[in-house]
Every structure is written in C-alpha cells, then in structure tokens.
Amino acid sequence: xxxxxxxxxxxxxxxxxxxxxxxxxxxxxxxxxxxxxxxxxxxxxxxxxxxxxxxxxxxxxxxxxxxxxxxxxxxxxxxxxxxxxxxxxxxxxxxxxxxxxxxxxxxxxxxxxxxxxxxxxxxxxxxxxxxxxxxxxxxxxxxxxxxxxxxxxxxxxxxxxxxxxxxxxxxxxxxxxxxxxxxxxxxxxxxxxxxxxxxxxxxxxxxxxxxxxxxxxxxxxxxxxxxxxxxxxxxxxxxxxxxxxxxxxxxxxxxxxxxxxxxxxxxxxxxxxxxxxxxxxxxxxxxxxxxxxxxxxxxxxxxxxxxxxxxxxxxxxxxxxxxxxxxxxxxxxxxxxxxxxxxxxxxxxxxxxxxxxxxxxxxxxxxxxxxxxxxxxxxxxxxxxxxxxxxxxxxxxxxxxxxxxxxxxxxxxxxxxxxxxxxxxxxxxxxx
RNA sequence: GUGCCCAUAGUUUAGUGGUAAAACUUCGGUUUGUGGUACCGACAUCGAGGGUUCAAUUCCCUCUGGGCACCCCA
Numbered sequence: 001x002x003x004x005x006x007x008x009x010x011x012x013x014x015x016x017x018x019x020x021x022x023x024x025x026x027x028x029x030x031x032x033x034x035x036x037x038x039x040x041x042x043x044x045x046x047x048x049x050x051x052x053x054x055x056x057x058x059x060x061x062x063x064x065x066x067x068x069x070x071x072x073x074x075x076x077x078x079x080x081x082x083x084x085x086x087x088x089x090x091x092x093x094x095x096x097x098x099x100x101x102x103x104x105x106x107x108x109x110x111x112x113x114x115x116x117x118x119x120x121x122x123x124x125x126x127x128x129x130x131x132x133x134x135x136x137x138x139x140x141x142x143x144x145x146x147x148x149x150x151x152x153x154x155x156x157x158x159x160x161x162x163x164x165x166x167x168x169x170x171x172x173x174x175x176x177x178x179x180x181x182x183x184x185x186x187x188x189x190x191x192x193x194x195x196x197x198x199x200x201x202x203x204x205x206x207x208x209x210x211x212x213x214x215x216x217x218x219x220x221x222x223x224x225x226x227x228x229x230x231x232x233x234x235x236x237x238x239x240x241x242x243x244x245x246x247x248x249x250x251x252x253x254x255x256x257x258x259x260x261x262x263x264x265x266x267x268x269x270x271x272x273x274x275x276x277x278x279x280x281x282x283x284x285x286x287x288x289x290x291x292x293x294x295x296x297x298x299x300x301x302x303x304x305x306x307x308x309x310x311x312x313x314x315x316x317x318x319x320x321x322x323x324x325x326x327x328x329x330x331x332x333x334x335x336x337x338x339x340x341x342x343x344x345x346x347x348x349x350x351x352x353x354x355x356x357x358x359x360x361x362x363x364x365x366x367x368x369x370x371x372x373x374x375x376x377x378x379x380x381x382x383x384x385x386x387x388x389x390x391x392x393x394x395x396x397x398x399x400x401x402x403x404x405x406x407x408x409x410x411x412x413x414x415x416x417x418x419x420x421x422x423x424x425x426x427x428x429x430x431x432x
Numbered sequence: 433g434u435g436c437c438c439a440u441a442g443u444u445u446a447g448u449g450g451u452a453a454a455a456c457u458u459c460g461g462u463u464u465g466u467g468g469u470a471c472c473g474a475c476a477u478c479g480a481g482g483g484u485u486c487a488a489u490u491c492c493c494u495c496u497g498g499g500c501a502c503c504c505c506a
Contacts, residue, residue, distance in 0.1 A: 014479090014496080014497070015497095017496080017497065017498095068504095069503080069504050069505080070504080070505080073433070073503095073504085074504080074505090091506085120506080122504090122505075122506090124433095124503095124504070124505075125433070125434095125503085125504090126497095126498080126499090127499080127500075127501085128499075128500080129505095129506080130504090130505070130506080131506095134506065135506090136506060203502090203503080214504095219502080219503095267505095268504065268505060269505095278506095290505090290506080291505070291506060292506070293506075294505085294506065317506055318506070319505090319506030320506080321506075322506060323506095345466090347464065347465050347466090348464070348465080349464090375464090376464045377463070377464050377465090378463095378464065378465050378466055378467090379463065379464090379465090379466065379467060380463090380464090380467090381466095381467090382466060382467035382468090383467050383468070384467090385467075386467045386468050387467090387468075393466095393467090395465080395466075397464095397465055398465080399465090407466095409466080409467095411467085414466090414467085416466090
C-alpha cells in the first residue's frame with residue numbers, strides 16, 4: 001500500500017482480490033444448486049454437517065501436508081488476539097474429519113455420510129473459475145473401507161452434476177495404493193526420472209525433489225514423452241489395494257458410469273490413498289476444461305489428525321462457482337424464490353399508511369408481492385409494475401382504504417375488479 | 433508467485449496534451465387515481481499514487497483490480 005499521504009484519505013471501495021459479491025440471480029443460482037445437491041445427497045443417505053470456517057492451522061498442515069502448494073503458498077493463516085494460530089479452511093475434508101474425531105463419532109454405526117456446503121479460501125492468483133473465496137459442495141463417507149462406498153460417492157457426485165445440467169461426464173480415475181505401495185512406487189519412479197533427468201525441465205526437476213508424483217501430470221511435452229515409459233502405479237499396487245481398485249471399477253461398470261483410468265492422475269493433497277478421481281467440465285473447448293469435482297479416499301487421515309482408530313474414508317469436493325458459470329448449467333431456482341405475481345400500488349397518504357397492513361395480510365396468505373411504497377404517483381408505480389412484468393397489480397387508494405377493499409388489475413387486459421380485503425386471498429388464489 | 437494484455441458514468445462504448453461525448457439504466461419533473469410513448473432535468477475529481485509538461489483523462493513509472501497462459505487447483 002502506498003497511501004503515504006494522509007491517513008484520512010478516502011479508501012478505495014473494493015472487495016479484496018479474488019473475492020466478489022454474489023447478488024440477485026447469481027445468488028439464486030448458487031442457492032438453487034445447493035438445494036438440488038442437498039436433495040440428491042439426502043437420497044443417497046448423506047446428512048448435513050457444518051464446520052467452522054476457521055480451524056487451527058495445524059489441522060490443515062497435518063491433514064493436507066507440507067510440501068503441497070495449498071499449504072505452503074495458499075493458506076490464509078492468522079493469529080488471534082489470544083495468540084491462537086488459526087487458518088481459513090482451504091478445503092472441507094480436514095474440518096469434517098476433525099469434527100468426526102472430536103465428537104467421538106467412531107461410536108456410531110459406520111460409515112457416517114456427510115454433506116456440507118460453504119466457502120473455502122485459497123490465496124491463489126485469480127483466473128477463470130478460480131477465486132480466493134470459492135464455494136464447495138462436499139460429500140464425505142467416513143468409517144468404511146469398502147469399495148462400494150467409493151462407488152456410491154462417485155455415483156452421488158455424478159448425479160448431482162447431471163441434475164445441474166451436465167451431460168457426457170467422464171470420470172478420470174486412478175489408485176494411489178496403500179502407504180507401502182506408494183512408498184515403493186515413489187522410489188522406483190524417482191529412480192526412473194533420475195535416469196532421464198536431462199530431459200526434464202527445470203520446473204520438473206524441482207518437482208522431482210519436492211513431490212515426484214507431480215511430475216506425472218506435468219504439461220511439459222518433453223516430460224510427457226518421458227512419462228510414456230514411466231512405471232505406473234497400478235501395477236505396483238499391493239493385493240488389497242489392487243482388489244479394492246478392481247471392485248470400484250466393477251461397480252462403476254455395473255452402474256454404467258463411463259470412466260478413464262488415468263495413471264498420471266495424482267492429486268495435490270497428500271492425504272489420499274487408493275482411489276482418486278476427477279471430473280472435468282464437459283463440452284469445454286479443448287484444453288480449457290476445468291475440474292469441477294474431485295476427490296478420493298483418505299484412509300490414513302484420521303490417525304494423522306490424532307484419532308486412535310483408523311477411519312477409512314472417501315470424499316469429494318464439487319466446485320460450485322465453476323458449475324454455475326458453465327453454459328450447460330440449468331438455472332435451478334431455489335425453493336424460497338417465488339416470483340411475485342402481484343405488484344402492490346398505493347395512492348394517497350391514508351392508503352400508504354395502511355399499506356403495510358395489507359402486505360402483511362398477503363404475506364400470511366403466502367402471496368409474495370412487489371411494491372414501491374416510496375413512490376407517490378400512480379403512474380410512476382404502474383410504470384415500474386409494467387417493467388417488472390407481473391401479471392397483476394393491486395391498487396389501494398383513498399377510497400379503497402376507507403372501504404377496506406382493493407382494486408385488482410389484470411395487466412394484460414387492463415380489466416379491474418374491486419375486491420374486499422377479506423376476500424382478497426381467495427380471489428388471488430382463484431386467478432392462479 | 434512468473435509472463436502477456438486491459439482499466440473512461442450503474443452498464444456498454446466514443447474521444448482528446450488544454451479537466452470529457454453517446455446510448456441504456458437509475459432518480460426527479462411535466463402528471464399523488466390509472467402504465468409501456470414523448471419531453472425536461474440530475475448523476476464521471478476519466479481505477480489509485482507519483483513523474484514529465486505552462487497544462488495530463490491522454491505520455492512515462494509504480495500500485496491496485498480484471499482477463500489469459502504457466503504454477504496450482506474446485
């Protein structure tokens with residue numbers, strides 16, 4: 001900040017970088033998506049959970065892992081007045097797992113299925129479909145290592161996306177294996193890359209040191225070539241992980257879900273074991289497709305966070321901002337959003353004073369109205385009503401205020417009926 | 433975080449080294465008892481700060497914000 005002139009300088013009115021206001025119709029898109037996703041989740045047996053936006057920083061660092069960009073570069077960390085080191089959640093899983101452990105949920109029938117929705121924060125450079133405050137709808141299935149759980153979660157994810165308007169979805173899927181599988185695989189992979197180190201770009205050389213798995217999804221053409229001959233993880237899976245992966249794929253076949261095994265698919269969060277998957281935005285121009293949902297299994301996370309028991313689990317995060325922006329998103333209107341069919345107009349001071357009473361009567365009858373109480377002139381109000389496209393207006397003037405009645409005007413035919421307030425409810429219902 | 437491009441009213445856009453036009457929107461009025469028209473009027477310290485200049489919205493620099501690619505990811 002270079003406002004070294006004076007402290008009283010008027011501040012720029014601006015939302016922080018990468019954060020925006022969600023207003024009106026856009027808000028309804030988010031809300032509509034959430035309601036639909038929630039509905040689907042409930043049908044599949046998920047129950048709601050909401051965890052704090054802030055957690056202890058250590059919850060995320062131990063869960064997601066040092067050496068990941070999400071932790072090292074992108075986390076909003078802060079010190080409270082009391083001296084606590086907190087951080088704004090960059091993803092949802094760590095918080096839900098923390099809640100599971102803290103609330104002793106291991107003592108309930110397993111698995112526990114949760115869904116959640118809310119803002120996540122990552123100090124990233126903004127770009128299309130990438131915000132510093134973004135919204136995720138997430139599913140977590142905790143306490144079972146069965147392959148059917150993986151399939152259930154993927155299926156639920158796809159159903160949610162399809163309900164939002166997505167077609168021709170393809171699941172990219174891979175298995176990271178169990179811990180030992182991964183260790184031996186990484187060792188072999190590193191050895192392979194060391195042999196081909198000359199062909200690797202400086203960036204990939206760096207990756208090789210910090211996180212060799214990431215070299216697999218490099219975009220560098222030279223690296224892609226080298227990756228052709230790289231050992232693949234699926235053939236390094238131990239028997240249990242191999243069996244698990246096979247079962248997951250069988251389930252997907254059974255459900256008719258199209259998938260691609262992508263041996264280069266590795267995810268950025270280090271807690272994943274066994275199944276990992278990603279779903280890309282369908283029908284995007286080549287190369288520009290964004291990931292709209294991604295997740296995987298995290299059988300080791302619970303212990304890392306301090307649980308005494310293993311809690312094998314599977315989760316997914318769905319990027320709501322990205323979905324709502326796609327051309328195929330069908331406007332899912334939230335239930336609370338009833339478009340008013342009636343515009344309320346008042347004329348004269350007496351009527352204005354009684355207006356709120358009439359509106360309250362309508363509210364109790366569940367009839368939403370628009371109004372412009374702040375305006376006086378009838379023609380001005382009619383003009384606004386016209387512009388907003390409502391089919392009916394209610395006109396409430398001096399005379400009506402005295403008679404306790406109201407004029408209902410059909411905006412198309414311009415016909416009018418005089419209706420006593422007591423009968424207004426039934427009259428409006430009859431119009432439909 | 434790196435590179436490239438961009439920034440004028442609420443919105444979409446003109447324009448110029450001498451403090452800015454237009455359309456739409458909004459608000460007010462002609463018109464507090466019947467609308468979609470018309471007319472009149474109002475709304476921009478030209479993203480912020482600094483520099484060059486007699487003079488900068490226009491040229492230069494920095495910052496901020498946005499877009500795209502990379503990094504990374506939802």
